[in-house]
Amino acid sequence: MKTLTSITLLPMLLVACTSKQEFQPSGDPIRINQVGYYTKESKTAVIEEDGFCDTYQLKDLSTSQVVWEGKSVRTSTSPWSEKKHEVVDFSSVTKPGKYLLVAGNYSKQVNIEDHPYRALSVAALKAFYYQRSGEPIEAEYAGQWARPAGHLDTTVLVHPSAESKGRPAGTVISSPRGWYDAGDYNKYIVNSSFTIGEILTIYQCCPGYFKTLNTNIPESSNELPDVLDEMLVNLKWMLTMQDPTDGGVYHKLTNPDFEGFVMPTDCHQQRYVVQKSTAATLDFIATMALASRIYRKYDAHKEFAQQALNAAMKAWSWARLHPKVVYSQMELNKKFDPKVNTGEYGDWRFDDEFFWAATELYITTSKRMFLNEAARHASKGYFLPTWGHVSGLAAMEWMIQGSFGYSPEAERFGNKYGKMVIAYCDSVLQNTTNSIYDSPYGNSPFNFGWGCLGESCCGHGLSFLFAHKMSNDPKYLAAAIKCADYLLGRNATGYCYVTGFGIKPSMHPHHRLSEADSIEAPIPGLLVGGPNPAQQDKVEGYPSNYPDESYVDITESYASNEIAINWNAGLCAFIGWLDAEVK
Ligand code: 9MR
Numbered sequence: 001m002k003t004l005t006s007i008t009l010l011p012m013l014l015v016a017c018t019s020k021q022e023f024q025p026s027g028d029p030i031r032i033n034q035v036g037y038y039t040k041e042s043k044t045a046v047i048e049e050d051g052f053c054d055t056y057q058l059k060d061l062s063t064s065q066v067v068w069e070g071k072s073v074r075t076s077t078s079p080w081s082e083k084k085h086e087v088v089d090f091s092s093v094t095k096p097g098k099y100l101l102v103a104g105n106y107s108k109q110v111n112i113e114d115h116p117y118r119a120l121s122v123a124a125l126k127a128f129y130y131q132r133s134g135e136p137i138e139a140e141y142a143g144q145w146a147r148p149a150g151h152l153d154t155t156v157l158v159h160p161s162a163e164s165k166g167r168p169a170g171t172v173i174s175s176p177r178g179w180y181d182a183g184d185y186n187k188y189i190v191n192s193s194f195t196i197g198e199i200l201t202i203y204q205c206c207p208g209y210f211k212t213l214n215t216n217i218p219e220s221s222n223e224l225p226d227v228l229d230e231m232l233v234n235l236k237w238m239l240t241m242q243d244p245t246d247g248g249v250y251h252k253l254t255n256p257d258f259e260g261f262v263m264p265t266d267c268h269q270q271r272y273v274v275q276k277s278t279a280a281t282l283d284f285i286a287t288m289a290l291a292s293r294i295y296r297k298y299d300a301h302k303e304f305a306q307q308a309l310n311a312a313m314k315a316w317s318w319a320r321l322h323p324k325v326v327y328s329q330m331e332l333n334k335k336f337d338p339k340v341n342t343g344e345y346g347d348w349r350f351d352d353e354f355f356w357a358a359t360e361l362y363i364t365t366s367k368r369m370f371l372n373e374a375a376r377h378a379s380k381g382y383f384l385p386t387w388g389h390v391s392g393l394a395a396m397e398w399m400i401q402g403s404f405g406y407s408p409e410a411e412r413f414g415n416k417y418g419k420m421v422i423a424y425c426d427s428v429l430q431n432t433t434n435s436i437y438d439s440p441y442g443n444s445p446f447n448f449g450w451g452c453l454g455e456s457c458c459g460h461g462l463s464f465l466f467a468h469k470m471s472n473d474p475k476y477l478a479a480a481i482k483c484a485d486y487l488l489g490r491n492a493t494g495y496c497y498v499t500g501f502g503i504k505p506s507m508h509p510h511h512r513l514s515e516a517d518s519i520e521a522p523i524p525g526l527l528v529g530g531p532n533p534a535q536q537d538k539v540e541g542y543p544s545n546y547p548d549e550s551y552v553d554i555t556e557s558y559a560s561n562e563i564a565i566n567w568n569a570g571l572c573a574f575i576g577w578l579d580a581e582v583k
Contacts, residue, residue, distance in 0.1 A: 030108045034489035034502030036116025043091045044438045050084035061098040078436045117579045123525030124572040126215040128230045130523045131179040150264020160336040161275040166245025178237025182564035183510040186254040190345040193283030194387040195569040202573035209580030247314035248276035249284040251327045256338040263516045277327035281319045282353035288312035289360035351377045352391035359394040382420035384459035418470035425467040439486040440479045448547040453530030454567025458574040492548035500524025508555045510562040526563040527571040
């Protein structure tokens with residue numbers, strides 16, 4: 001394999017594939033990162049058929065000049081389907097530009113840029129603006145996706161499951177704005193907290209980078225970076241979800257049933273705040289404590305920062321008194337009316353939430369009592385952060401604070417989790433040397449499931465970025481880049497899994513706002529859930545039952561093709577920090 005700059009090879013290339021035509025697959029066999037490759041980093045493609053061509057070429061898109069030509073570097077085999085693919089490596093091409101990767105009769109555009117993810121990074125954050133509830137989405141900021149305000153949520157009822165002495169069932173409260181959770185129009189505290197928690201945690205790793213992301217939102221001209229303005233919209237909604245009479249936090253604000261595929265202004269169900277839960281309250285505490293620390297640096301937001309901290313402290317008292325209140329919709333529906341049939345975000349183990357809440361309270365207040373609580377609930381291992389298991393967010397916070405030298409204890413905790421994250425990443429790398437799509441993500445059936453792209457693929461990417469931060473070893477940064485390659489097209493289905501990006505993006509997400517607006521293109525910047533072998537929606541059209549092929553780009557597929565704020569948080573945090581790290 002070598003880098004070529006002349007056209008003298010052209011005659012040879014015309015015959016390059018002729019001997020292998022019997023391997024012609026039924027569809028396009030080229031799998032690449034469709035958004036782009038970093039100029040100085042690894043660039044590979046995977047060809048769906050082993051031995052498809054003797055050699056592959058990269059041509060300059062405008063001149064058709066062949067700039068590189070080479071054989072595949074290895075064969076990769078899927079452990080579940082035993083399909084064989086081959087890996088083509090054109091990393092030696094280091095000139096930014098637009099190219100064509102040619103494999104016999106097939107070709108695909110390849111972009112090489114110093115910062116290929118900038119627009120993606122902006123769009124991943126902008127996606128939250130489109131999810132805003134209870135305010136008009138203006139054409140000035142949203143173009144064709146403008147829409148009037150829906151779900152004002154100024155007359156929300158306290159559900160019988162949520163009543164307290166100060167707020168009996170049927171009390172009318174106002175709980176406006178915030179973001180819709182996902183493809184549905186409800187607003188959930190557990191997932192909101194996770195989303196803001198992940199973004200603000202990673203924000204601390206590269207605030208300078210995030211400050212440069214201009215998303216053109218109504219608040220863009222104020223002193224806050226857009227990322228903080230956007231998080232503030234949902235943080236302010238979250239504050240309204242605390243029962244002021246006792247400090248507990250409602251699990252969610254919801255309709256009794258999911259709406260049909262209609263626009264927000266066509267939704268007329270009564271909305272409720274339902275039962276307080278330990279998970280929601282602890283996640284709320286962690287998020288408010290973290291936010292308080294970040295926003296208090298801005299004069300105009302000192303008051304909000306104090307309010308957030310007060311709310312967290314009050315919620316902490318509730319959580320200490322109610323350490324095991326599970327949100328079980330089945331139990332709730334046995335006792336109360338109206339029945340509630342929307343997303344559950346159920347959880348019954350709270351050590352990880354206590355760990356995260358105490359961690360953030362300690363870092364924000366320096367109070368020893370919270371350090372002791374964090375130590376008492378500290379996770380014994382490193383786990384990818386998910387809405388249901390948040391210890392990973394605490395582990396990340398300790399690594400960050402340890403590196404800032406916040407306190408000797410933070411350094412100790414930080415080093416402990418640093419070693420764990422490195423061990424985790426090493427074991428992933430050791431087990432994926434012959435990776436199917438040349439990515440450390442996507443080689444185990446456990447990597448796939450509901451929301452896997454946000455939770456597991458971006459989660460792997462973030463873990464590699466932490467391993468890189470803690471060790472300075474470039475192999476972890478390289479591994480993180482390969483997770484991005486998987487998301488953006490070098491994968492089994494050939495989809496770029498972010499709406500509005502790549503050659504073959506997801507076009508029909510299970511997303512009411514995108515589906516009901518009569519605009520062909522979905523709202524951009526949204527990461528879909530991704531391949532999910534459980535296929536709970538039982539829709540027709542999944543290409544197979546293999547874990548990495550269990551994805552279908554149709555609106556009905558809520559199990560593989562929904563979008564959600566927590567998955568976009570993964571995208572936003574991972575792609576943002578990655579882009580900040582690659583020089
Ligand atoms: O992300 C959630 C996933 O982990 C669960 O398996 C799934 C089924 O309970 O629910 C997902 O969350 C959904 C939520 O309950 C309601 N809004 C849409 C969310 C994404 O599908």
